[in-house]
Amino acid sequence: MKKSLNSKENKVLLEMLYQLRVSSGLRQSDLADLLKVPQSFISKIESGERRIDFIELREILKCFNTNTMEFLTEFENKINASRK
Structure with missing residues (x-):
């Protein structure tokens, strides 16, 4: 499996x-404060410079009171729609 920061899937995410x-x-700095990480951590994620793992994704989604399964379902729907 090829890991690409420039993949269509990563861009959708x-x-x-x-x-x-x-x-x-929220500003990047607000989210960073909630996660107890530097603002640059959020910036690098959003710019595609840094990949995140599932645990990090889950923690980010918690900050938005977003259900992980609903987020993943929406992600899959967007990926599938872009393939049509």
Whole structure:
């Protein structure tokens, strides 16, 4: 399996996370404070410079009170829609 920061799937994931943050009214620094990480951590994720693992994704989603399974379902729907 090829890991690519530039894959279509990764771009969809990053866009979804960015939209969640913005729609929640949080700045990168606000989210970083909630996660107890530097603001640069959030910046690197959103810019695609850094990949996140599932545990990190789950912690980020908790900050938005977002259900992990619902998020993953929406992610799969967006990926499948882009393939049509």
